[in-house]
Amino acid sequence: MKNKIKVLRAQHELTQAQLADKLAVSRQTVNAIEKGKFDPSLPLAFKISKLFGKTIEEIFEDE
Template sequence: MENKIRVLRAEKNWTQEDLAGAVGVSRQTINAIEKGKFDPSLPTAFRIARLFGQPIEAVFLYGD
């Protein structure tokens, strides 16, 4: 699934490590999510969206 995590993270000047620590996952997990190689669990997706103050639909773009 596509997402805007990299863009949102850059706007806050956060590293992948910063975001990973705030969400409670590894940096490798954030990297895989950003690249679309891994879909986060629903609770993780909601935590990420909440950290950026965005609705989940604005962060994650679910395809067909």
């Protein structure tokens, strides 16, 4: 699944570690999601969308 997390994280001037802290996940999880190696659970996707003020559809795109 494609996503815009890396771009949004950069726009908000957050490191992977800072984003991971805000989402209560590991930095490795953020890295894996950004690279498309891991699709987040629905609750995590909602946390991400709320944090960035975007809809899930604006952040995640089915390939």
